[in-house]
Amino acid sequence: MRNPPKKTKRKTGVYFFSSAHTPLSCPLFPKTNLPGHDIESLLAASPEHCQTLCSAHPQCSYFSYVGYFRLLGVFRNNFKCYLKNNMAEMVAKAEEGVTSGLPTHFCQLVNSTYHIPNLFHPNYWNHLTNMTSSLLTECAMKTLEGINLPGSDLRFLLVNNAKACQKTCTEDPNCQFYTYTIMLLLMLFHSSRRCYLKRVITMPAPPKVTKLANAVSGFSLRNCHY
Known part of the structure; x- marks a missing residue:
């Protein structure tokens, strides 16, 4: 599982994360849950697979993948992918066994830094259409x-x-x-x-x-x- 990228700078409506990933990938945030605002729950084999499902869903703006959870002191497999919408109220919570992230079309490689555009900018949806034609959803090449x-x-x-x-x-x-x-x-x-x-x-x-x-x-x- 990847280590979460370090947040280096913040501007209004725009977040920058340093990353060494390729243009086809978008950072994942291990041990992080984004509770609430579920629009659908699906089974997924990995966090990357969950990201692919979110990227393919027209209403998914972020997700949380629960690989396992603890019940009565015993770890149990879950493999649940929670697709979510409502980034205006996205609150992160530290939690073991959970990985969260964004769909790949929200990420763009700019000077080796991931740029997540302002979703409320009037040109955002035109920008998103152009990006999805050139940047495919996360390719689940990992076996x-x-x-x-x-x-x-x-x-x-x-x-x-x-x-x-x-x-x-x-x-x-x-x-x-x-x-x-x-x-x-x-x-x-x-x-x-x-x-x-x-x-x-x-x-x-x-x-x-x-x-x-x-x-x-x-x-x-x-x-x-x-």
Whole structure:
């Protein structure tokens, strides 16, 4: 998980954060919750995936991803992505297991510094339209080891490794995300390496996220810029 960028300067309606990220990414803020103002909650495999869902939602202006929470002294997985709107009342709260951030179209790389524009400026929405045509939403290139995205299968095929599964998903116009699993068939003394290609009707939000040994999941790279 990334360390939160250091805030270096503040102006009215504009915030600047020093960062070494690439133009395709937007800073994430670990151990930070932005409670309230939820417009939708979805399952997500990682903070980056949650950011992708927020970027794809027309009303999402920020989000909080709850990877785990503590209940009666025991840490439990959650994988919940809370999409939010109402930046006028955005209040940060320190909280373990929660990562928050903004959709990628709110970020622009200017002289190696992230510039989050004034949302209330009269030219903001024109600016946003121009940015989204050149700066794609966060590309979830990171593979998720030990994560299973069950259900929503289009089909499965046998491949040698997770990278080949990712490539197959990217090349299939119907595939949004995938899960690659290695099942040990002890009676036959060999393993079955399956690549499950998956899709949901709207955003690439899996209906379920679970932990699973010998599984690798991820998303199509079809819309990525390199």
